[in-house]
Amino acid sequence: MSIPGEAPLTPAYRNNEIRERLYAQMALIRRFEQQILDLFAAGELFGTTHCYIGQEANAVGIINHLVPRDIIFSSHRCHGHFLARTGKADLLMAELMGRATGLVGGRGGSQHICYENFYSNGVQGGIVPTATGMALAEKMQGTGAIATVFMGDGTLGEGLVYEAFNLASLWSAPILFVIENNRWSQSTPVEKQLAGSMLARGRAFGIDSGEIESTDAEELYNYFGAIINKVRREQRPHLEVIHTYRLCHHSKSDDMRPAEEIELHRQSEPLPKLRSRLSQEVADRIDEEACAKVERAVIWARQQPFPSPVKLGTGSTAGVFNPSAGHGTAPQV
Amino acid sequence: MATNVLNSLNTALHKMLSEDPRVVVLGEDLLDPYAGAFKVTKGLSTKFPERILTTPLSEAGFTALGAGMAIRGLRPVVEIMFGDFLMLAADQIVNHIGKYRWMYNDQVRVPLVIRTPMGGRRGYGPTHSQTLEKHFIGAPGWHVVAPSPFHEPGTLLYRAVLEDDDPVLFIENKAMYARPVREAPAEGRLGDFHARTTSGTYPTVTLSFDSFSRADVTLVAYGGMAELAETAAEQLLMREEIFCEVVVPASLSPLDLDPILDSLRRTGKLVVCEEGTRTAGWGAELIAAVSARAFELLHAPPLRVAAEDLPIANTSTLETAILPQLEDIDQAVLRVCANSRRVTTR
Numbered sequence: 001m002s003i004p005g006e007a008p009l010t011p012a013y014r015n016n017e018i019r020e021r022l023y024a025q026m027a028l029i030r031r032f033e034q035q036i037l038d039l040f041a042a043g044e045l046f047g048t049t050h051c052y053i054g055q056e057a058n059a060v061g062i063i064n065h066l067v068p069r070d071i072i073f074s075s076h077r078c079h080g081h082f083l084a085r086t087g088k089a090d091l092l093m094a095e096l097m098g099r100a101t102g103l104v105g106g107r108g109g110s111q112h113i114c115y116e117n118f119y120s121n122g123v124q125g126g127i128v129p130t131a132t133g134m135a136l137a138e139k140m141q142g143t144g145a146i147a148t149v150f151m152g153d154g155t156l157g158e159g160l161v162y163e164a165f166n167l168a169s170l171w172s173a174p175i176l177f178v179i180e181n182n183r184w185s186q187s188t189p190v191e192k193q194l195a196g197s198m199l200a201r202g203r204a205f206g207i208d209s210g211e212i213e214s215t216d217a218e219e220l221y222n223y224f225g226a227i228i229n230k231v232r233r234e235q236r237p238h239l240e241v242i243h244t245y246r247l248c249h250h251s252k253s254d255d256m257r258p259a260e261e262i263e264l265h266r267q268s269e270p271l272p273k274l275r276s277r278l279s280q281e282v283a284d285r286i287d288e289e290a291c292a293k294v295e296r297a298v299i300w301a302r303q304q305p306f307p308s309p310v311k312l313g314t315g316s317t318a319g320v321f322n323p324s325a326g327h328g329t330a331p332q333v
Numbered sequence: 334m335a336t337n338v339l340n341s342l343n344t345a346l347h348k349m350l351s352e353d354p355r356v357v358v359l360g361e362d363l364l365d366p367y368a369g370a371f372k373v374t375k376g377l378s379t380k381f382p383e384r385i386l387t388t389p390l391s392e393a394g395f396t397a398l399g400a401g402m403a404i405r406g407l408r409p410v411v412e413i414m415f416g417d418f419l420m421l422a423a424d425q426i427v428n429h430i431g432k433y434r435w436m437y438n439d440q441v442r443v444p445l446v447i448r449t450p451m452g453g454r455r456g457y458g459p460t461h462s463q464t465l466e467k468h469f470i471g472a473p474g475w476h477v478v479a480p481s482p483f484h485e486p487g488t489l490l491y492r493a494v495l496e497d498d499d500p501v502l503f504i505e506n507k508a509m510y511a512r513p514v515r516e517a518p519a520e521g522r523l524g525d526f527h528a529r530t531t532s533g534t535y536p537t538v539t540l541s542f543d544s545f546s547r548a549d550v551t552l553v554a555y556g557g558m559a560e561l562a563e564t565a566a567e568q569l570l571m572r573e574e575i576f577c578e579v580v581v582p583a584s585l586s587p588l589d590l591d592p593i594l595d596s597l598r599r600t601g602k603l604v605v606c607e608e609g610t611r612t613a614g615w616g617a618e619l620i621a622a623v624s625a626r627a628f629e630l631l632h633a634p635p636l637r638v639a640a641e642d643l644p645i646a647n648t649s650t651l652e653t654a655i656l657p658q659l660e661d662i663d664q665a666v667l668r669v670c671a672n673s674r675r676v677t678t679r
Contacts, residue, residue, distance in 0.1 A: 071405070105438040114437035119404075121436075123428045129394045130429060133401020133409075140357070141406060160424075163394025171386070 020282060021064065022217040023274045025087070026056040027290035029080045030271055032089055033248070035294045036079075036096055040252055045096055049110040052080030054215075054247030057270035058180050059084035061220025062148060065228040069117060071138070071147040073131035076111040077180075078120035081150055085118050093297040099304035106307045117145075125158025127151075128177070132168045132237075135175040139235055146174040146231050154185025156194055156201065165205040168237040176231050177202065177239040182246040187256060202239030213243035215270040218277075338486050339510040342373050342448075345487030346410070349494050350381045353408060356494060359395045360412030363387045370414045371450050371510060392421035396447065400430045400500075403445040408494055415461045416451035416504065419469075430500050431474030442498045443474075448490065450507035452557050452608050453656050458647035464609035464640065466504045470586040470618065476535075477586040479504040481559035483523070483538040484583050485516045492534050504585075506557030506608070525567065526579075529592075535584035537592040542570060548578045550666050551596040553619065554606035555582055558638075558657065562606050565662035575666060585615060593619070594627050601632035602669045606662055611639035633673040636665045 033051040040049065052059070059080040063072065066085075074081040082092060088103075095102030096110055103113045111122035121127050128149055135147035155161060156179065168175055179198055183190050202209030210227070214220055220242070231238050245265040249255040255262075275283045336344070349356045358377060360369065364387045368375040378385040388395040392413055399409035413419050419426070426447070433443050453462035470477050478493055478501055480486035486505070493501040517528035517538040526540040540563065541548060550569075554562035559581040566577035578596045582588060597603060603623065605616035616637040623635065638657045646652050 103438075104436065104440070107438050108436050112432075112436045114433075114440050119437070119441075121429060121432075123424065126393075126397055126424055126429045129397035130401040130404075130425075133398035133403075134405045135401075136398065137402040137405035137407050140402075160393050160397070163389075163391035164397070166389055167391060167394050167398055170389070 018064075018221065019218060019274065019277060020286065022060045022221060023271075023278060023283065024286045024290065025060045025084050026217060026271055026274065027286050028087065028089060028293060029056045029059065029083045031290040031294045032083060032092070032297075033079060035298065036093075037248070037252065039096075039298070046098055047109055048251045049079075049096065050077040050251050051248040052077055054265065054269065055180055055182060055244050056080055057215050057217035057220050057274075058178070058242050058244055060217050062176075062178060062224045062228070064221060065225050066148065067145070069138075069143055069145040071131065071134045071145060072118045073127045073134070073147065073149040074118070074120040075124065075127060075150055075152065075155065076120075076122045077152065078111065078113060078150075082113060082115070082118055082120070086115055088115065089293055089297040090300050091115065093294075094301040094304045097301045097304070098306060099301060100307040101304045102301075124151075124155045125160040128155075128161050129164035129167065132164045132173045132175055135168070135173040136171060139172075139174055144232070146176065146228070148176040148178060150178045150180060152185065153179065153181040153183065153190045153194060153198070154188070155179075156198065157185070162201070162205070165202065165207060165237075165239075169205045169207050172236040174231050174235045175237045176228060177207070177237065179239070179241045181241055181243050183243075184246060184250065184257060186250045187254065198241045199239075207237045207239045209239040209241070211241040211243065215244060215268045215273060217270055217274050335513040335515070337511055337513050338480070338482060338505070339371070339373060341485060341487035341514050342490055342505065343375055343487075345491045346374065346377055347380065348487075349408075349491055350377060350384060353495060355406065355408040356410065357384045357386060357402065357407055358410045358412065359386045359388055359399050361388055361390060361414045363412065369412060371507060373448075373505070373510075374412065392418050393425050396422040396425045397429065399445050399447075400425065400433070400443055403443045403500075404433065404441050409445055410494055411445065411447045413447060413449040415457075416449040416465055417460050417463050419447070419449060419465055422447075423468075426469060426475070426502070427472050431472050433474070434499065435474060443500050444494075444498050445500045446490070446493045446497075446503055447501070448503040448505060450505050450510070452506040452508055453645050453652060454508045456647055456649060456652060459644040462645040462652070464607070466502060466585060467607070467609045467614045469502055470615055474500060475586065476501045476584065477504065478502070478535050478584055479506070479556040480583055481538070481556055481581050482509060482512045482515050483517045483528070483540070483559060483581050484536065485514055489535055489583055496534060504556060509557045509560075512560065531589060531592055533589070535582075537580060537582040537584070537589055539592050539596060540566070540579040540581070542566075542576055545578075545599065548576045548596065548599045550575060550577045550602045550604060550669055551580060551593065551600045552577045552604050552606065552662065552666070553580045553582070553593055555585060556608070558606040558608055561657075561659055562662060565659055565666065568659070569663060569666055573667070575670060577666060588619065588622070590622060590626060593623065594630065597623070597627065597630040601630060602673055603631065603635035604638060604662065604665045604669055605635065606638040606657060608640060608657060610642045611637055612642050614639055633669045636669050638662050638665050
């Protein structure tokens with residue numbers, strides 16, 4: 001009997017369609033991230049951002065196995081996961097530009113987005129038990145949906161992660177914990193902030209745990225198909241560590257890692273790896289489409305209005321000592 | 334026989350679990366026969382074994398789990414065993430749960446209720462006696478609700494869980510659990526008082542000795558301080574012939590100022606009572622809001638009755654000295670009258 005949402009495993013090395021899809025998603029993520037770094041440099045964007053350059057294969061390797069009802073909870077470094085899930089470069093671009101038609105109307109920006117069953121938040125650790133609760137709610141309501149939560153090696157320093165592991169295992173939450181070990185927690189190398197084993201952290205809680213060192217999108221795609229089917233079928237948690245590398249700054253203009261180390265990892269970049277398995281013609285077309293899509297997103301986003309401060313109010317009433325003064329506003333003096 | 338606050342809350346939990354399959358309860362040591370440190374969840378796990386989730390000691394973790402469940406369609410009730418332990422979940426409360434709805438531009442709702450026993454007067458010492466809700470008043474996204482014996486606490490909890498789409502911090506003063514419920518009518522007698530209750534989900538009760546025609550001082554108090562204020566009012570009337578109106582809001586945030594201003598129009602003198610520490614407290618916010626909105630109503634500097642800015646001692650002599658007592662309310666009323674710029678007309 002098939003489980004709702006369970007995808008048949010595809011022999012991806014023989015499937016051009018999937019190869020092209022994975023490459024196209026990665027090309028979109030890469031182009032998008034490069035574009036926003038340029039826009040920051042040009043002073044067109046507010047605040048900060050955390051790019052996914054170098055880690056694209058993880059998002060596409062996992063997310064293509066998920067069904068629409070499945071939940072994704074991502075972190076500060078969420079653009080890649082979001083674009084792999086939805087392809088909505090225009091809505092994300094408008095959000096980064098702070099526009100009213102952005103994903104969350106300019107309220108969240110780069111780190112705090114929501115679209116259908118995709119969520120992200122910018123404080124480390126707290127999203128992990130929240131995603132666990134979401135997975136349990138789906139299980140209790142019998143929807144067949146599972147949750148996937150993305151965290152980095154740095155997040156493993158937060159105690160709340162282990163409360164979530166314990167609860168997820170104890171109550172059999174259908175959730176995939178993905179640790180993208182990009183080896184650097186902001187400016188701190190993993191060996192200066194993490195003791196012991198990442199895998200043993202999951203196993204100590206009775207969670208099936210595995211690891212893979214790869215920047216090969218097809219390899220990751222094939223690897224994760226079985227894992228996601230297992231989470232869905234067995235309705236219990238699984239933890240997976242992907243050893244990867246961030247080729248860009250932590251946020252922006254803050255990269256002080258050794259140049260030779262970055263150069264070394266550049267040789268196993270995910271995009272050229274997969275590109276080499278496509279025909280030149282197909283790869284060029286995909287690259288052009290990604291550029292054009294991001295270009296259209298920028299043009300569209302620039303035309304969007306900023307949110308009106310008059311509409312501050314929907315959604316929050318706390319702290320209002322004078323309800324008649326309107327939601328979210330201080331008492332009028 | 335009149336029910337007490339504890340039974341009122343317990344009955345309401347039974348009712349909502351029977352009526353609505355989305356309700357789940359999470360917290361520490363909830364299972365029968367123990368049924369929670371204060372027994373508010375008595376009998377629930379026997380009747381609804383699938384939906385009463387007894388948790389490990391992970392306040393932040395299970396609060397976050399409850400939030401995830403709430404976003405995805407359930408109606409979770411989280412019990413924090415002692416209000417002091419709310420601080421373990423403070424990141425979830427402030428940085429996550431209260432923000433989701435607004436931050437996601439109204440695309441989600443987080444109908445989560447955290448209920449927790451607060452307060453001292455039981456000798457539990459520095460980490461099991463505090464009144465900490467003031468730290469969450471003004472945290473965007475939250476409703477902070479505190480029933481009193483003049484409200485039907487179970488009704489307020491039922492509304493918080495099933496009728497409020499936003500997260501609610503539901504404060505139960507623990508010394509109040511054994512007190513009989515004396516629910517005030519919308520308009521009518523309550524013992525020696527005439528009572529008025531506002532409409533709305535979390536109403537404000539106002540008690541007056543004489544049908545709201547004559548009064549000297551407005552005493553605002555919530556939760557466990559409400560009955561203390563009532564006793565002070567009775568005592569002051571007998572001894573000094575000072576007429577106090579006692580205003581008891583159930584919603585601490587947002588706060589409906591109107592019933593307070595309505596009383597101040599009669600009295601011109603304000604005393605605010607709270608069990609939490611004085612500095613930057615609920616009373617400070619209330620007095621600032623009243624002053625900004627209707628300074629002209631005040632005929633004397635408003636006063637606060639609150640706990641000293643100290644940890645709460647274990648031994649009773651010190652605990653009594655640190656927490657606000659009947660005598661403190663009494664003294665504050667006398668002071669606010671003595672400071673009045675207007676001669677009270679009788």
